[in-house]
Amino acid sequence: MMGHLVPPECDVPLEVLKFNVDHTLPLYLDGDSMVTWWANIMATGKYPGLNHVVKGGLSIFHGPMVESSFSAMGDIITQKSTKMSMATFNAIQTTKYVLKSRCQTAIQMFKRENVKLSTVDKALCKNIRTAGTKDKTRRKQALLKKKERQEEFGCQPITSAEQSRKIAVEKDRQAHVRHRAAQKRKKALELLVQAKKAKK
Incomplete structure (x- = not known):
């Protein structure tokens, strides 16, 4: 049934039985990262077939319904x-x-029935004013957390085609600046040599 998910040499039902009675597994506590917990189990290499199934399960989109x-x-x-x-x-x-x-x-x-006298929803006004700041803070925290997880699991960040193009353009620009600076230095040295020869 799961032949398309696991290598043919793996016996997943047997691995599940062994997994259920394995007392050497790390303790999972409420609030722990499921990904980190399974990564520690995968590092042992005990359950290769079950690990493939878990990877597939953890990769399923599980946001809103x-x-x-x-x-x-x-x-x-x-x-x-x-x-x-x-x-x-x-x-x-x-x-x-x-x-x-x-x-x-x-x-x-x-x-509001009366713009001047009706009660103002202060909580709503506060949420509207701080929504942008909260979103930026949340995005920064998510980015930092992503980088920490990449460093923890040794993953390289994936750059998009647009980012790769920008990086290449920036490298070309820097190389052009260095080339022009080298040309200016060379020209200055040539002028200096010519000036010394003229004095002689």
Whole structure:
């Protein structure tokens, strides 16, 4: 049944039985990283077939409920928003769901009867003002965590074609600057030599 996931020489059912009675496995506590825990097990090399199955399972998309997200994703995620974070997507999806369930627009939902005297939702105002800063902080923390995990597991960061092109262009620019500087030094030396010869 899992022949397409594991090498043919592996007996996964037998490995599962051995895994269930293995007292040498590292202790897993609430809050621990599942990836790190399994990485420690994989490092032992005890369960090669089971490790293949686990790798496949951990690579499955497990963000918001997939079935209910596909219809909304087409309206939210476009070519200009492909790098949207999961937290932002969840917030947009929740807002769209609430507005749709109440049959209201955003203006209708947050409309104040009296602009001057109606109570202001201070929490809402605070969230609006700090949303951008929180998102930037969250992205920085996620990037740092990603780099730490890459260093921990010895992974090399994957660069996109655009990033590779920018790196190549920057290298060419630096090489051009060095070449021009070398030419200027050479010309200055030639002028200096000519000046010394003229004095003689």
